[in-house]
Every structure is written in structure tokens, then in C-alpha cells.
Amino acid sequence: MCRIGAIKSTVPVKPKLALKLMLPQQEGHDSSGFAMVMQDLYGVFADSKEKPLLSMACTARGVQRINEYMDRHGFVQLAQWVPDVVHDQALALQAMPRYVFRTYEYPEIYQYRSQKAREDLLLDTRLALRALLAEEDDGYVYSFWPDVLTLKEIGDPAAIATYFRLWDDDCRLVAKNIVVQCRQNTNYAIVRYAAHPFFLQGYTLCANGENTFFTKNREFQIPLHRGYMGFESDSQTLLYSLHYVLHERQWPIQYFKHIITPLPYEEIQHKNDAPLLMLLRETLANLEINGPNTLIGMLPDGTMINCCDAKKLRPIVIGKTPSCVVISSEVCGINAVIPQRDVGTDIYPTERELITITNDLEITRWKQ
Amino acid sequence: MEAINTQDIATNDLAWKIEYIPERCTLCGSCVAACTFAAIAFVRVDLPHKKTKLLIRQEPSLAHCCVGCGVCEKLCPSQAIRPIANPHSRQHLLTSCSGPARRGGRSNLQRQRTVDALLVGRISQMTDPSLDAERHTFDIKAPLGRILSPDKLPLQRIGDTLTITGKTPPVRWIYPLLFSDMSIGALSTHAWEAIALAVAYLNEVCHIPVRMSSGEGGMPMKLITSDKLKYMILQIASGHFGWDRIIRTIPHMPCDPAGILIKIGQGAKPGDGGLLPESKVEHHIQHIRGVPKTTLHSPPNHQGLYSIEEAVQKMHLSLHAAFGFRVPVAIKCAASSTSVAVYNNLLRDPYNICGGFFLDGVQGGTGAANTVSLDHTGHPIASTLRDCYRAAVAQGLQGQIPLWVGGGIGMTGQAAADAFKLICLGANGVFIGKLLIQLLGCVGNEYGRCNQCSTGQCPTGICTQDYRLMMRLDIDKGAEAIVNYVLTFDSELRKLMAPVGNSSLPVGRADALISTDAAIAKQLGIQYAC
Ligand code: SF4
Numbered sequence: 036m037c038r039i040g041a042i043k044s045t046v047p048v049k050p051k052l053a054l055k056l057m058l059p060q061q062e063g064h065d066s067s068g069f070a071m072v073m074q075d076l077y078g079v080f081a082d083s084k085e086k087p088l089l090s091m092a093c094t095a096r097g098v099q100r101i102n103e104y105m106d107r108h109g110f111v112q113l114a115q116w117v118p119d120v121v122h123d124q125a126l127a128l129q130a131m132p133r134y135v136f137r138t139y140e141y142p143e144i145y146q147y148r149s150q151k152a153r154e155d156l157l158l159d160t161r162l163a164l165r166a167l168l169a170e171e172d173d174g175y176v177y178s179f180w181p182d183v184l185t186l187k188e189i190g191d192p193a194a195i196a197t198y199f200r201l202w203d204d205d206c207r208l209v210a211k212n213i214v215v216q217c218r219q220n221t222n223y224a225i226v227r228y229a230a231h232p233f234f235l236q237g238y239t240l241c242a243n244g245e246n247t248f249f250t251k252n253r254e255f256q257i258p259l260h261r262g263y264m265g266f267e268s269d270s271q272t273l274l275y276s277l278h279y280v281l282h283e284r285q286w287p288i289q290y291f292k293h294i295i296t297p298l299p300y301e302e303i304q305h306k307n308d309a310p311l312l313m314l315l316r317e318t319l320a321n322l323e324i325n326g327p328n329t330l331i332g333m334l335p336d337g338t339m340i341n342c343c344d345a346k347k348l349r350p351i352v353i354g355k356t357p358s359c360v361v362i363s364s365e366v367c368g369i370n371a372v373i374p375q376r377d378v379g380t381d382i383y384p385t386e387r388e389l390i391t392i393t394n395d396l397e398i399t400r401w402k403q
Numbered sequence: 404m405e406a407i408n409t410q411d412i413a414t415n416d417l418a419w420k421i422e423y424i425p426e427r428c429t430l431c432g433s434c435v436a437a438c439t440f441a442a443i444a445f446v447r448v449d450l451p452h453k454k455t456k457l458l459i460r461q462e463p464s465l466a467h468c469c470v471g472c473g474v475c476e477k478l479c480p481s482q483a484i485r486p487i488a489n490p491h492s493r494q495h496l497l498t499s500c501s502g503p504a505r506r507g508g509r510s511n512l513q514r515q516r517t518v519d520a521l522l523v524g525r526i527s528q529m530t531d532p533s534l535d536a537e538r539h540t541f542d543i544k545a546p547l548g549r550i551l552s553p554d555k556l557p558l559q560r561i562g563d564t565l566t567i568t569g570k571t572p573p574v575r576w577i578y579p580l581l582f583s584d585m586s587i588g589a590l591s592t593h594a595w596e597a598i599a600l601a602v603a604y605l606n607e608v609c610h611i612p613v614r615m616s617s618g619e620g621g622m623p624m625k626l627i628t629s630d631k632l633k634y635m636i637l638q639i640a641s642g643h644f645g646w647d648r649i650i651r652t653i654p655h656m657p658c659d660p661a662g663i664l665i666k667i668g669q670g671a672k673p674g675d676g677g678l679l680p681e682s683k684v685e686h687h688i689q690h691i692r693g694v695p696k697t698t699l700h701s702p703p704n705h706q707g708l709y710s711i712e713e714a715v716q717k718m719h720l721s722l723h724a725a726f727g728f729r730v731p732v733a734i735k736c737a738a739s740s741t742s743v744a745v746y747n748n749l750l751r752d753p754y755n756i757c758g759g760f761f762l763d764g765v766q767g768g769t770g771a772a773n774t775v776s777l778d779h780t781g782h783p784i785a786s787t788l789r790d791c792y793r794a795a796v797a798q799g800l801q802g803q804i805p806l807w808v809g810g811g812i813g814m815t816g817q818a819a820a821d822a823f824k825l826i827c828l829g830a831n832g833v834f835i836g837k838l839l840i841q842l843l844g845c846v847g848n849e850y851g852r853c854n855q856c857s858t859g860q861c862p863t864g865i866c867t868q869d870y871r872l873m874m875r876l877d878i879d880k881g882a883e884a885i886v887n888y889v890l891t892f893d894s895e896l897r898k899l900m901a902p903v904g905n906s907s908l909p910v911g912r913a914d915a916l917i918s919t920d921a922a923i924a925k926q927l928g929i930q931y932a933c
């Protein structure tokens with residue numbers, strides 16, 4: 036089973052805090068991998084927050100092909116972080132030959148284009164790079180977006196952290212938001228793309244459990260958007276539903292909850308907005324999840340969200356101090372990160388709640 | 404010694420033979436009186452020493468052949484008589500010599516059902532635990548009505564809420580088991596009333612929103628003008644019987660009906676029209692349908708409809724308009740190799756007004772059809788359904804026109820299993836007809852038993868307008884049997900949803916199914932297992 040976690044802080048934090056959050060939960064996550072998305076970056080990328088940041092892992096040939104592609108399409112490289120990896124045979128991980136974390140300047144004509152045109156460009160570029168690398172199995176592109184960094188690898192999380200020197204105090208990767216998970220999707224084949232958090236156009240999502248309506252979700256999502264692809268994991272569909280509701284339909288966040296875990300028909304009848312809820316339920320029946328899931332989402336503006344399946348078959352807990360909010364599958368993770376907090380204020384969300392955490396750490400518990 | 408005439412018919416030529424034990428018979432006469440087909444009679448036979456004896460004899464006649472209904476056996480106080488299927492029967496051949504044979508019931512040849520080669524094989528056990536069928540709440544409802552794609556919803560965002568700013572097509576959320584169209588006329592008023600009573604009870608006492616289709620031929624005035632109309636789906640078939648009265652009554656209806664069903668075809672006799680023999684057109688049927696006493700033919704198709712596009716425009720629109728665009732209008736066709744094409748046409752209809760595609764498979768029943776049609780025309784339902792669902796998926800239109808399927812549902816007794824598997828293949832719900840009358844006491848089956856629904860002599864009082872026969876059917880008991888069956892269906896459906904971890908209907912969740920037949924698995928796009 037997966038364990039998921041997130042840290043949202045008013046001061047930038049290092050990945051080792053995320054590891055501290057996840058390692059106590061090790062019994063539950065089998066240590067088969069480590070994956071995190073960092074947003075609102077400081078440190079090495081502090082000065083290029085507006086510029087799209089490419090995160091990928093690939094072969095030497097892969098880097099070359101990417102460079103050629105980016106050149107050809109008018110992207111100019113800006114800042115870069117090349118991890119100074121620890122070459123130690125004893126480390127239990129399956130490292131890729133190269134890791135690329137760089138920001139780019141938009142192609143010249145895009146400097147004057149709309150936000151939407153830029154968003155489309157970044158998505159299409161990521162998809163093109165992904166296809167390019169897939170041609171000859173040259174690696175993986177995880178995200179290409181301003182102020183967002185993704186790191187994923189297969190192996191023991193502690194070893195991966197050592198390899199990338201994430202334990203070091205002078206680690207130059209720092210961010211105010213980290214969403215993290217410590218397991219490859221071992222239900223099926225081990226594929227790096229199957230490891231959450233997943234990312235699409237500013238939306239990040241991490242979910243544990245098993246989405247029993249995966250087939251329905253997937254079949255419905257494929258024609259909706261070119262970015263709804265891959266489907267290496269059954270929780271990817273949750274990211275696409277989030278993106279669909281918020282980005283494509285521009286609907287308020289609470290409708291995401293209504294759509295993935297609709298209220299029973301009987302309960303809807305007693306709601307003031309019953310006609311609307313029925314309409315959403317019938318129209319988007321194929322986005323219902325109906326399985327045991329807990330999800331952590333991160334929106335383009337940095338807001339974090341959390342909610343569970345309708346029967347709450349997956350646990351989650353949220354702890355808080357004045358300077359940070361920590362979300363975790365198990366409370367032992369939170370205890371490791373913020374032991375000093377008042378545990379009485381911990382939140383155990385119910386199956387009908389949607390939790391939002393804003394950048395100033397205001398927590399809202401919205402009930403469906 | 405008598406001369407032999409090999410053309411003579413003997414009881415051994417007939418499909419059913421009577422086994423009679425004279426030593427047990429008390430000559431009470433119940434069997435003879437009860438046999439609606441006059442297949443048995445008293446005869447006096449000569450015994451040695453100028454003695455005679457009264458015995459019961461089976462008529463060696465096609466006109467009065469025994470149909471195996473077993474009513475005699477049921478009534479005999481001494482277990483002295485019963486029908487036995489005759490493997491040496493020549494009856495099929497012999498009846499064909501006097502014109503095309505007709506009968507009711509289901510096909511007697513196509514007994515293999517695809518659903519029986521499917522298993523619910525994806526059981527939630529670890530990462531996605533099974534639900535508890537007794538403890539969890541299940542949300543078992545299915546749509547009837549046109550569902551729009553999300554980008555077509557008339558919604559406006561005002562602050563943090565969405566508001567509906569326009570009209571959307573009417574959609575009813577009903578139980579995924581629908582009582583299918585059997586008309587008053589085909590059924591006795593008693594049988595029809597028993598089914599309608601069960602529907603009312605299921606809705607009002609059990610809170611299970613089952614709906615019933617009227618069948619072609621209208622409805623009793625008392626029902627059309629009562630609030631029970633909300634449980635009824637009014638059917639319009641090619642004969643348009645009963646619609647004159649329905650249309651005139653619209654202003655007096657206290658509520659809207661649940662839906663309108665345009666019947667184009669029937670799975671048991673695709674391409675063939677309806678038929679109500681004169682013998683069944685009794686006074687009350689004439690009244691309800693607005694016809695004289697005569698054999699009533701519904702044409703094979705709706706006169707004046709030349710294409711689906713036209714069907715959509717003319718019938719859907721006018722029926723929608725008649726009920727103020729408040730009632731979903733669906734269409735029922737016989738399953739066919741062309742079903743996908745029809746469904747595609749409906750899906751692409753620019754008016755968004757087709758509220759359901761009802762597909763009736765070859766194993767569906769009928770009140771009357773030519774035997775040749777019953778046995779040799781039609782299309783299995785599983786692959787038709789799957790193909791339609793996948794055609795919709797390919798266009799991103801799944802769920803927009805709900806798929807309801809029928810034809811042989813519950814043939815093995817477990818309609819819940821059939822329904823569950825078909826739902827996983829893409830159906831929103833299923834409809835049953837023959838199963839209902841079997842619950843009322845119909846003894847007909849797929850092995851040639853009875854099936855005399857077209858004769859007006861139904862021995863169980865279900866398919867007849869003969870008042871004396873109707874009296875054999877206890878309405879309350881019949882309704883009770885249906886109610887109890889639906890309650891069992893409901894808990895069995897939960898028993899199937901729980902292990903796959905679903906509390907909502909797993910429409911299109913074909914990953915929950917496996918097949919032990921490789922060809923079926925391939926055709927339906929599900930996992931093969933052995
Ligand atoms: S089985 Fe039916 S048809 Fe045959 S003799 Fe008995 S009552 Fe008549």
C-alpha cells in the first residue's frame with residue numbers, strides 16, 4: 036500500500052523534511068521508490084520562478100536529443116541543477132545515467148502570447164519530449180512548468196536521498212510546497228511514470244489506494260484532453276479529473292469532490308442545489324472513483340487539497356504549526372516532522388470533506 | 404382388425420404424452436375440466452365379458468394436442484395423470500403442413516447464453532477491500548433520459564458556485580431492473596394488474612424505484628388519471644394502439660409518466676410486427692385500444708418512418724412536445740448486426756432528445772410470433788451491447804444515451820447475475836418480461852412447454868382474456884411473488900457489487916469480468932481465464 040504526504044510551509048524547506056515525514060511510515064510503503072514534486076522553489080531556482088523548469092531522467096543520448104529539440108523550438112536554457120550524485124554501488128537504487136533540472140526562456144514569439152498559449156506550449160513540449168525519449172527508451176520527462184520540480188526514482192528512498200545528497204544541509208533544492216510518496220506502483224510493472232505524484236499543467240496529484248473505476252475513468256478521459264494520457268497508474272485519472280474540473284471547465288474546487296465521490300441519490304434530493312448535483316452526477320458519472328483512495332492535490336497557485344473516497348477506506352491526517360501544515364497517511368510521519376504541534380488540532384478528514392490549505396496556511400474544511 | 408393409415412396421428416407423434424395410471428384415477432373429472440386445450444377426455448372402453456370402463460384418454464389430434472402445461476397434474480388429487488415430453492415427437496413437422504406455426508414464449512433453439520460464459524473474476528481483496536453487502540450503502544440507480552456532455556451543460560459560475568442557466572433534457576433515475584412492455588391484451592387484465600400492483604408496492608413500501616412499460620395498447624383510464632402514472636413508461640408501437648385515448652387524456656393526467664418508449668422492434672421476432680389474435684380482443688381490450696373485435700396487426704415498422712434520423716425528428720420531437728419536454732423519450736429496437744449503426748445515429752442526433760436505447764436480444768419472449776421467426780431470427784444481446792458501448796466510448800459519448808438491454812434476462816433464475824454482467828459490459832440497466840409472467844405462474848419454458856400465449860387459452864390465466872381462466876390467477880399472490888423476487892434481486896446485486904468493491908453500479912467496468920471462453924473474451928474485450 037502507498038503512503039503519501041505533503042508539506043506546505045511559509046518558509047522554504049528541504050527534501051530531507053519530506054523524507055523525515057515518509058520514513059517512519061516505511062512499514063506501509065515497501066520502500067520501492069521515491070517521488071516528489073516541489074513547487075514555489077527557492078535555492079537554485081529562486082531567480083527563475085517565472086520560467087518553465089524541465090524535470091527529467093534519461094540517458095546521455097536522451098539529453099542530446101532533448102537539447103536538439105529545445106534548440107530547434109526556440110527554447111533557451113537558463114538555470115540548471117545537476118545533482119552531484121554519490122556513486123556508491125551499495126546504494127539500493129536503479130539510477131538513470133542523467134538527471135536534468137533546468138529552466139528555459141520561452142521561445143521568442145511566446146514572450147508576447149497569452150497565458151493559455153504558453154500553457155499549451157509547455158504541455159505540448161513535454162508530450163513531444165516524452166514521445167522523443169520513448170522512441171528508443173531514452174528516459175522520462177516528468178514535468179515542464181514554471182516553479183515546479185519533479186524527482187522520481189526506483190529504489191530505497193533513503194538510498195535515493197543519499198544518491199542525490201538530499202540529506203545534506205546545503206542541499207540547494209528548497210521549496211515551500213512538497214508533495215511526496217515512497218513507492219513505485221508495484222501492483223503492476225515498475226514504470227517510473229506510474230509513480231505518483233503526477234503532474235499536468237500546474238496541477239499535481241498524489242493518491243494512494245486503488246481506483247476501482249479506473250477503466251471507466253480512463254475510457255472517458257482519453258478523448259477529453261491530449262494531456263490525459265499514459266495511464267500507467269490507476270490514480271492518474273484523479274489528476275486528470277482535477278485538471279478537467281478546475282482547468283478545463285473552470286468550475287470551483289468543491290465540484291471536484293462532488294464529481295469524484297458523488298453523494299448518494301437520496302442525499303442529493305435533500306440538498307438545495309439538488310438539480311445541479313444531479314446534473315453533474317449524471318453527466319460525469321464516468322469520473323466517479325468509487326474505490327478506496329486518499330488524495331493530495333496541489334493547484335497552480337500553491338493551494339493544497341485533500342479528500343478521500345466516499346467510504347473512507349484510506350486514512351489521512353493533517354497536522355499544523357504556525358509555519359507549516361503537514362499531510363500524511365499516518366500520524367507517525369507528522370510526529371517526526373512537527374512533534375511540537377498541538378496534536379489536539381490534528382485533522383482527520385471525513386469521507387465527505389474537502390480540505391483546502393492556502394498559501395498563508397489557512398485550512399478550510401468544506402463538507403459535501 | 405382395423406386397416407392402418409400411416410397418416411393418422413397418434414399420441415406418440417405429439418410433443419407431449421400423457422402418462423395416466425387408471426388404477427389411481429377416481430374419475431373425479433378435474434383434469435378434463437381444467438385442460439384448456441381439450442387435450443384429454445373421458446372415453447368408455449370395452450373390457451372382456453361385455454364390461455366397459457370409463458378412462459381418460461389423450462386426444463390424438465393436433466388441434467387438441469397436449470402442451471405439457473401440467474395443469475391436470477396440478478389438480479389431480481390422486482397423482483394419476485401427468486404430461487411427459489416425447490422425444491419421438493413429429494409435431495413440428497406435422498403442424499407445418501397446415502400453414503406457418505405460431506406460438507408464444509422464447510426461442511426454443513438458442514439456449515446458449517453468453518452471460519453464462521462470464522464470471523465476476525476481479526475480486527477486491529487487498530489494496531481495494533471488498534465492501535460488506537449487508538453493512539455498506541449501495542447506490543443502485545440507472546438513468547432514463549438524454550444526458551449531455553459536460554461541455555454542453557448550461558452552467559454559469561457565479562463566485563464559488565455553479566448555477567443552472569438553461570434547460571436540460573429530462574432524466575429519471577430509476578431502478579436498473581425495468582418491467583418490460585407486455586400489453587393489456589397480450590396479458591390478461593389480472594396479470595397486468597398484478598405486475599402494476601407489484602410496481603406500486605416496490606415503490607411505495609420498499610422504496611425501490613422500479614418502472615413498468617405499458618406495452619403497446621394503452622392503459623386503463625383509472626391508471627392514466629391516477630398518480631401511479633409516474634411509475635409507468637408509455638409505449639408507442641407501430642400500431643399506435645391506445646394512443647388516441649392517451650393523447651386526449653394528457654390534460655387530465657395528475658402527473659407525468661416516467662417515460663415514453665417508442666418500440667421499433669422486438670428481440671424475439673425482429674422485423675416482425677405485433678399480433679393480437681381476435682380471440683383475445685375482448686370487449687375491454689376493444690375499449691382500451693379503441694378498436695373493433697378483430698385480429699390486430701401492428702405493422703413491422705412505423706409507417707412513415709424511413710430512417711432513424713426521421714424517427715428522431717418526427718416521433719421523438721412530437722412525443723416530447725406532447726408532454727411539454729418534461730418526459731424522457733426512448734427507443735426500443737431488436738438487437739441486430741446493425742445496432743451499432745443505429746446507436747451511432749442516435750448519439751449524433753443534434754437535438755439531444757433520445758433518452759435511451761433499449762436493445763432486445765434473441766432470447767426475449769413474445770406473446771405471439773411465427774415459430775420460424777422465434778427460432779431463427781434475432782441477435783444475441785451481449786456482443787451487441789458491448790459493441791454499442793464501445794462505439795460510444797470511441798467517440799467519448801458513453802453514458803449519454805443510456806443503454807438498456809433485455810432478452811433472456813433471468814432465464815436461469817438469477818436475473819441479478821445477468822444484470823450485473825451486462826452492466827459491466829456497458830448497460831445502464833436491464834428489462835425483463837417473460838420472467839415476470841413466470842413469477843406469476845406461467846409454466847412456459849425453452850423446452851417446448853406450453854408456449855400457447857397466442858391462443859387465448861393460457862392455462863394459468865396470464866395470457867388470456869377469458870374471464871374463467873383469468874380467475875385462476877390470484878392477483879395478490881402474483882404481485883407478492885414479483886415483489887419478493889425483486890427484493891432478492893436487490894440483495895443479490897449487492898452481493899455482486901460488494902466483492903468488486905463498488906457501491907455504485909459498475910457501468911462499463913468490463914475489467915471486473917472474465918470469460919472461460921476465449922472467443923467470447925476476445926469479442927467482448929475482457930480477460931480470458933481458464
Ligand atoms: S398437461 Fe396441460 S394440456 Fe396436457 S393434458 Fe394436462 S392440462 Fe391438458
Ligand code: SF4
Pocket residue numbers: 427428429430431432433434435459475478479480481482483484
Ligand atoms: S384429476 Fe386425477 S383422479 Fe381426477 S379424473 Fe383426472 S386423473 Fe382421474
Ligand code: SF4
Pocket residue numbers: 507508840844845846847848852853854855856857860861862863864865866
Ligand atoms: S402459461 Fe400462459 S403465458 Fe405461460 S406459456 Fe403458457 S400460455 Fe403462455
